[in-house]
Amino acid sequence: MYGALWRALPGPVWLRLLVVLVLIAGVLFSLVTWGFPWVDSIVNNQEVTVQV
Amino acid sequence: MSSHATRRARPAPRVTVLGVLGELLITAGLLVLLFLGWQLWFNDLVVGGEQRGAALELQQDWAAGSADGSVVAPGTTDFGPPVVGAAPPETESFATLYVPRFGADYVRPIAEGVGTRTVLNTLGIGHYPGTQMPGEVGNFAIAAHRTTYGAPFASIADLRLGDPIVVRTADGWYTYRFRTMDYVPPSGVEVLNAVPALDGAEPTDRIITLTSCNPRFSSAERIIAYGVFDSWRPNAAGPPPELSGVVDPG
Numbered sequence: 001m002y003g004a005l006w007r008a009l010p011g012p013v014w015l016r017l018l019v020v021l022v023l024i025a026g027v028l029f030s031l032v033t034w035g036f037p038w039v040d041s042i043v044n045n046q047e048v049t050v051q052v
Numbered sequence: 053m054s055s056h057a058t059r060r061a062r063p064a065p066r067v068t069v070l071g072v073l074g075e076l077l078i079t080a081g082l083l084v085l086l087f088l089g090w091q092l093w094f095n096d097l098v099v100g101g102e103q104r105g106a107a108l109e110l111q112q113d114w115a116a117g118s119a120d121g122s123v124v125a126p127g128t129t130d131f132g133p134p135v136v137g138a139a140p141p142e143t144e145s146f147a148t149l150y151v152p153r154f155g156a157d158y159v160r161p162i163a164e165g166v167g168t169r170t171v172l173n174t175l176g177i178g179h180y181p182g183t184q185m186p187g188e189v190g191n192f193a194i195a196a197h198r199t200t201y202g203a204p205f206a207s208i209a210d211l212r213l214g215d216p217i218v219v220r221t222a223d224g225w226y227t228y229r230f231r232t233m234d235y236v237p238p239s240g241v242e243v244l245n246a247v248p249a250l251d252g253a254e255p256t257d258r259i260i261t262l263t264s265c266n267p268r269f270s271s272a273e274r275i276i277a278y279g280v281f282d283s284w285r286p287n288a289a290g291p292p293p294e295l296s297g298v299v300d301p302g
Contacts, residue, residue: 001067001071001072001075001076002075003067004067028086031083031086031087031090032090032094032095036086036087036090036091036095039087040087040091040095040200041169044091044200045271046197046198046199046200046265046269046270046271047168047238047265047271047274048172048195048196048197048198048205048263048264048265048274049166049172049178049180049195049263049274050236050238050239050240050241050243050244050263050274050276051238051239051241052239052241
């Protein structure tokens, strides 16, 4: 899967590496901004208040 | 060497179902690790820093406001009965909390309301609506995370008898001293009573009540920290001596 992606990228190795790094950065940014907060709202049910 | 020749001419490996499945599983494992790193460390630090910044910014207005106020003679220790502010609207940050036991640079904002997403996950500490205000006779009850989202009450279990718990508002500094720890079920709302644990009793003392989750990372119980009022001083008098070792006491 990742091998196929690497081979599908055009250009020399340094350019592919650059593209891959940009892709990883984009994925990480999306996760931190939207993905992880959404997951946390589902799995993190820590209650700190007393209520009836 | 024939092996070199074959390696050079090696065809691109085929994409197999098993291979893709394996890579997906490795990716899933990495994502779980990344999430834990985000939840327990990165986001905790980011939100904690934001809360600290918000608390310091909130206090700047108060410092400016007291500049034109009355001048306090140095050495004054008795400022009369504490001034009690009006209850603010929901989600408004109206106070800050200093607890030297939680760290020399510890300061967090207190907002009205205890909604998980509206207050506790973002603004920091929440004040139970309907409970008393700082310095008021009765019970000033607040809640905050013990883990994740800045964790304002991360070290709540470290409090020792007599530890200062200082609340600051636009009116001044209210120093409470930690008295006792309690553990109650999630339904233990009696800790919010004007006289904690007593229903309908007429309050005579000024109490502060901190609630958080217990054990850490769980919602099975609540840890309750009680403090009793010690002293009050207006903003113009400067921070109380209990905060002498604290960074940025406003």
